[in-house]
Amino acid sequence: MTFLDKLEKRFGHWAVPNVVLYIIIAQLVVYALVLGGQVSFGTLPLIPKAVLGGEVWRLFSFLISPPNIAGGAMSALFLAFFWYLFWMMSSALEQIWGAFRLNVYLLCGVGFTILAAFVGQFVSPATTIVIFPDFLYLSVFLAFAVNHPNVEFAIMLILPVKVKWLAWLAVGLTAFSFLGAPSWGDRIAILGPLVNFYLFFRKDLSNSVVSRQRRKAFAKEKVERDNTAFHTCSECGATDQTHPERHFRYKTVDGAAVCICDTCRGGA
Numbered sequence: 001m002t003f004l005d006k007l008e009k010r011f012g013h014w015a016v017p018n019v020v021l022y023i024i025i026a027q028l029v030v031y032a033l034v035l036g037g038q039v040s041f042g043t044l045p046l047i048p049k050a051v052l053g054g055e056v057w058r059l060f061s062f063l064i065s066p067p068n069i070a071g072g073a074m075s076a077l078f079l080a081f082f083w084y085l086f087w088m089m090s091s092a093l094e095q096i097w098g099a100f101r102l103n104v105y106l107l108c109g110v111g112f113t114i115l116a117a118f119v120g121q122f123v124s125p126a127t128t129i130v131i132f133p134d135f136l137y138l139s140v141f142l143a144f145a146v147n148h149p150n151v152e153f154a155i156m157l158i159l160p161v162k163v164k165w166l167a168w169l170a171v172g173l174t175a176f177s178f179l180g181a182p183s184w185g186d187r188i189a190i191l192g193p194l195v196n197f198y199l200f201f202r203k204d205l206s207n208s209v210v211s212r213q214r215r216k217a218f219a220k221e222k223v224e225r226d227n228t229a230f231h232t233c234s235e236c237g238a239t240d241q242t243h244p245e246r247h248f249r250y251k252t253v254d255g256a257a258v259c260i261c262d263t264c265r266g267g268a
Helices: 003-014 019-035 048-052 073-097 099-123 134-147 163-180 184-227 262-267
Strands: 152-155 159-162 248-253 256-261
Touching (some): 003 099, 019 073, 019 099, 048 099, 073 099, 099 134, 134 163, 152 163, 159 163, 163 184
Antiparallel strands (some): 152 159, 248 256
16 A cells, blocks of 8 residues: 555545636636736736745635636637646546545645745745746646547647647656756746656656667567578578578488578579
């Protein structure tokens, strides 16, 4: 029994089913309040400097901040589709893991994100670190991609692409952001939200690497077997690989089997 199994056995009754749906509903409410001018979008993200200055609500408000404020009908449509995908992927994870494990996965993501933001701010005090709930979307998306790698999404409603390739693209963009970050504090803030993914999937990632290495080794052995001659003529040295048109027969000479091709046999 793993540590997570023990936690679920003891605290599983505290799990919140469909927790991502509640997050999306909260983001929709906040989105409406921002559009109505009752809430300022700038007061929502997690900014360690602002929290240390007394704006403690940012430790929670960044979770219910909408990803962006749509500027038109098309942007609003894409935002609605984005929320639908977020709910769909989280529901698929909940079906596999159960509500408790999904809750723990998300809570770990939140905790490591907040910790990384403050550590990053401490490492680079001159910079201003700003955290939106993008880490939640990335975290859920990567977990979904590991569990359902061959599910296809239609890019622009036209081009079908497997989710595993989109996940590699997301990882590549994250790596690009990491390398292009202006400070080490920003880099720490970028890596923090990925810690929970690593903790939950380190065995899967390790097994994937080992399995890929085994497949490569097997393919190499198969190529070597296919290129190795099965018959070699004792007279001229021709093989079934170099001369596939020839027929090879065996005869016994001094109690040993000796191979000879039809050309040498005919010449004899």
